[in-house]
Amino acid sequence: MFGATPTPTPTLERTRRSGPRRRSALPAPELPPRRELVRREVAADAARMRIAELVEAHGSPLLVLDTDRIATRLLALRRELPGVHLHFALGALPHPAAIRAVHAFGAGFDVASRGEITLLEREGVPLRHVVHVDPVKRVDDLTSAYLRGIRTFVVDARSEVAKFAGLPRDVAVLVRLAFPGGESGSGVSPEQAPALVAHCRRVGLRVAGFTFHLGDRQRDPAVWERAIRGSLALIRSLERRHGTRFEMLDLGGGLPLADDPAAAFHGVAARIRAALAGAPAHLRLVIAPGRFVAAPAMTLVARVVAGADRSDGRWLALDCEVHEFLPAMRHDDRRPVFAAEELGSQPLPDGATDRATRRLLTRHRVPTTLVGPANDRRDVVARDHPLPPLGVGDLVVSPGMGAYTIRATTGFDGSAVAPVVVAPR
Ligand SMILES: Cc1ncc(COP(=O)(O)O)c(C=O)c1O
Structure with a gap:
């Protein structure tokens, strides 16, 4: 029978005590092929x-669409990354039933378009804690998102900062960072980030924290670790320099799928946990998977x-x-x-x-x-x-x-x- 554990026989016990176990006595269990x-x-x-x-x-x-699967994925993440807030990147599966499943689970949302915001509104999801992660926005989209209740946006350049000029002071941004090995093009390097943060502060735009997105199915734990440790080092240094406290680090999406080879997900999750162990307690840690959940x-x-x-x-x-x-x-x-x-x-x-x-x-x-x-x-x-x-x-x-x-x-x-x-x- 597949997976059955053979009961040790007296003969095997004796063999173990008197010398190395002769493995050939036990045929390796035959596993069915992956398909x-x-x-x-x-x-x-x-x-x-x-x-x-x-x-x-x-x-x-x-x-x-099987919404139980959504809950199962979120549960796996909650188990692997305790203390990290889960946001579903809605663009991966913008469907009302998916929204209801994520919301019922108690997870939040990251969005990137007007259509996604409309779907959330229709399902009665409060927009206050939704993060708008698109670093490239039209001013009218930005204004519309603000008027509908979103308060946290992402910037990766001075030209994006300028678009916030007409909005009230209760809006805040996450500065998007880029790290070597991350496949997503957008973001400033940790070396460039202080200048962008300083610019936001100068024009009166509150910087709530930082974000990155390492691209699709990022299976290399070292890339995750570098990005997290790099972000935390930057946060510590800027908190000291400006005598301020940031509120959020959003790790974006790009988790490997659960059935990727060599248990890539568990390897990545373990490295994320380890890297986040050094995060200051006041920082809200968020991860925003799309594909992994959807x-x-x-x-x-x-x-x-x-x-x-x-x-x-x-x-x-x-x-x-x-x-x-x-x-x-x-x-x-x-x-x-x-x-x-x-x-x-x-x-x-x-x-x-x-x-x-x-x-x-x-x-x-x-x-x-x-x-x-x-x-x-x-x-x-x-x-x-x-x-x-x-x-x-x-x-x-x-x-x-x-x-x-x-x-x-x-x-x-x-x-x-x-x-x-x-x-x-
Ligand atoms: C900023 C950001 N966050 C999260 C995601 C979700 O990524 P994934 O579906 O690979 O988990 C994307 C996808 O493009 C993204 O651009």
Whole structure:
């Protein structure tokens, strides 16, 4: 049985006392391959979310949003980073149900656009502690955000500071820092930051603290550590110089996904904890993940609309615009796609007998190229993916599609993207 711990036998005990244990006596437990492990998990989720029923009710393609997954991710973060306030970077999954799940959990929000603020307003989320993290703002967007209740913004240049001139004094900014190894372009270096802070103070703009964003899925713990220690050193030095106290350090997003190789998330979280141990108690520490929280929360279901055997293998065209897949696929080329039948969640269509026969005859998997409806090489979603031999009408299920997927509102032909339905709880 997988994962079962063998009971030590008397023979083994004796061996241990009298000399080195002969490991060959115990065969290494055979673990199922990663795809199979993920398949079992996704199959359980698909049953819980009643994916088959949802597709029958709403058609395909369909994005199924599971808000329990959002809470689970936030819980993992709270466990790993006690004392750090969680803000969800709403741009990753700007959906009312996601907002309600984050708010019910007691986490806050970082936003970057007017649309996100409107969504928060509609859900009755108080905006006072929301951080507006876009370092490049139009003055009218800034004024609108202020009038709607946001008080904390981000600046990374003098030209941005000038835009605050017309706003009342209760507004404050975080200065955005950039560190070597962080892949996000915006921000001033810790060496340039004192001049920007001094400039803000001169023009009467309160600096509440600092922020950085290390880019997408930053898996290098050393980059996190350098950024945190660098920010804290800067804070200490400027507090001494100006005889002031800053209020906040926002670590931005860019956490590795929980299933990144070599437990990258746990390694990064441990280093963040260690680096933050030296933070002054008066500093509010915030982390603002988007992808980490959003990615596992949505599952895409699409239907095969055409199939062909070509010189380079089996090609299947899906009814799903490739642009819906792309943002998520780009960030995780190892993420599996499953046939709904592998998950036990294929609704029974007309002609089910043919399908059932085919499935019984062909339990093996074939390398399959999945493409969008344009069915050409620019529209490829996944190449050489191991799938059962599927035909027109069959469904495929792609987990982990929650992050940055519903940003694109229309496909390349102007059609609406897959509707989002919230999974029943
Ligand atoms: C300032 C800032 N914070 C947080 C995030 C969220 O990042 P991620 O989805 O990689 O966690 C972003 C994403 O672009 C960002 O620009």
